[in-house]
Amino acid sequence: MNRRIIIFTIIAMTIALIGLMGIQIYWIQSASAIKEANFRRSVNEAMVKVVQKVERMERNKALLINQYERMLNLNPHLPYDSVLTMQEMDSLINLQLNIRGVDIHFEFCIYKPERQEFLMEQSPGFRKDLIEKGNAFILFQSDIYTSPEYLLIYFPREKQFLLTELWGMLLISIILIIVIVYSFTYTIATIFRQKRLSEMKNDFINNMTHEFKTPISTISLACEALSDKDLRGSGEMLDSYLSMIQEENKRLAGLAEKILQTAVIDKGQLKMNKEMIDLHEIIIDVIKNLRIQVEIKDGEIKRRFKATRSKIEGDKLHVTNLVYNLLDNANKYSPRKPLIRLTTENVNNGIVLIIEDNGIGISKNEQKKIFDKLYRVPTGNIHGVRGFGLGLSYVKAIVDEHHGKISVESEANRGSKFRVFLPFVVKE
Ligand SMILES: Nc1ncnc2c1ncn2[C@@H]1O[C@H](COP(=O)(O)OP(=O)(O)OP(=O)(O)O)[C@@H](O)[C@H]1O
Ligand SMILES: [Mg+2]
Structure with missing residues (x-):
């Protein structure tokens, strides 16, 4: 494989990977936005239901009370604690949230901003969070003569709750990306290793051919000389040609031995004496x-x-x-x-x-x-x-x-x- 093609592939693959990661991040962000919107909608629906229930309970209770007394009362509606207890309110909210698949710890209170008064309160430690970050739902909206009162709800672990499911997605994405990057680098490294190996093999074959050629041509020259009748006559010459052939033959055998030995080592069959x-x-x-x-x-x-x-x-x-x-x-x-x-x-x-x-x-x-x-x-x-x-x-x-x-x-x-x-x- 051409070096340029390999480099081009690496660049293309890197770009594709970055693109994939970008898309993945985009999808996760969208999923997170959708999840948050769903959460908000469920909370809204649940709380609207709670508000309606509280108002209905108040109305039912009010019917049982002496109307005269009621008229004397400056409050157009009954005080909350006479309508339902804190525990009842808590389970009411819990039930409505659970029906909509929101199973998460919450804090709530009923707050009257005009007098900065908490009319019902679960735990005082969350006042600040409830006012600043809580979701507000107006109670007895139809009472136009009194200043508004709000049912505030706050989820201390909202972020974690929204992230839990996304974490799974994120983790799987990260693992998949790591697997892809690892396999990709491994493949490229193998290609380079193979390339180097094939270059080395080529060099080896060149060298080997060269090494073998010299003794072969020397031997063939000596043989040619030996077949020449004029030269064969002298015994001294004959000896020198023969020893030349022997020498070169030894060299050839040595070369072959060396190559064979390596094959033996490769197979792990090296015999030690x-x-x-x-x-x-x-x-x-x-x-x-x-x-x-x-x-x-x-x-x-x-x-x-x-x-x-x-x-x-x-x-x-x-x-x-x-x-x-x-x-x-x-x-x-x-x-x-x-x-x-x-x-x-x-x-x-x-x-x-x-x-x-x-x-x-x-x-x-x-x-x-x-x-x-x-x-x-x-x-x-x-x-x-x-x-x-x-x-x-x-x-x-x-x-x-x-x-x-x-x-x-x-x-x-x-x-x-x-x-x-x-x-x-x-x-x-
Ligand atoms: N003493 C040395 N000084 C410098 N380079 C060396 C030395 N010994 C080995 N090398 C380098 O290491 C390489 C590998 O050596 P190695 O002995 O395995 O192969 P070679 O000498 O090329 O071939 P051969 O199989 O005939 O021994 C050599 O090609 C050379 O580049
Ligand atoms: Mg050597």
Whole structure:
């Protein structure tokens, strides 16, 4: 997939997500407005009913009272407490609200603003809230000779009540959005990982083809020469061609072996043949093999065996390859006069092998990736240095098999320092 298409998809998806979230917020807001309007309507209806009921009760009671007495009374209607008790009023309101689905704690009072008097009151602590934030319903509206009296009702937990149902919606929306964002990022990360992997695979195939081509063409040239009757005559020539073919064939076999080995590691089928081995001896052998390559570049390998106990439990072949790979890298990635220092030292329960070089180094960012299979640092500097990017992943697998540790310290252009710890005994 083209990088531009991926970026375009990310932008489009981000915009779509933001849009979706916007719509979601809009819907939730509308739902909240509708819910609030419903609530207000139900409260209004309920309270109008309560007012009507109170007025009717007053009228019925008034009929039973002596009309003369009533006329003497300055109040055009009976006092509230003689019509119904506070508890009765409370259950009346409660019933009307419940019928309309409003099941929430409320505070009420009957208030006469003109005299700032509370004619009936549930709990005095809510006076201020009732007057400022309460819903007011006029009682005995038809009494035009007296100043108005109001039935005030206030819901202390109105906001929470309106939000409870919305919370559910909001929570579900948030969870869904998180799931979408997570899956989206995961997908994009996978695409990038796959893309990198496919690039690395391409590089690997290129490198491999190149590595195989050289010995193949050398062998074919030698074969051609051998088939030439004039050349075949001299025994010396014959020997040199034969050894050339043998040498190149060995190289080919080595390459094939390396690739196969990685496949084996991948499948977790790496076979270890553990025995007591002397790390110092192994190092001496590897250095012997590599010395010429380093000396060609006018470099040198300096070794310092500080470890007094150098025998460990391990697989001789794999540990040899491990040391070889690290030294080979130190040499390969030091373009000018490699100065490679190899040190061993004992720690508590094992031996530490340190390989330092003065090469191109590895930047912090890359250090995490160099142990990945097929990974090669994509810098211009190492152009021309051939490799499959398999060496360090193999080294890491071997170190893990031995229950050891490997770490790297490096700075770009300042050289690298690989530190390998191998325990004396491999505990299963
Ligand atoms: N001593 C070093 N100095 C600088 N860079 C290094 C060093 N060792 C490894 N690297 C970087 O880490 C990468 C991975 O190393 P690794 O040994 O796995 O692969 P390679 O050397 O490229 O190929 P090969 O499979 O032939 O070993 C290298 O391509 C190189 O960029
Ligand atoms: Mg290597």
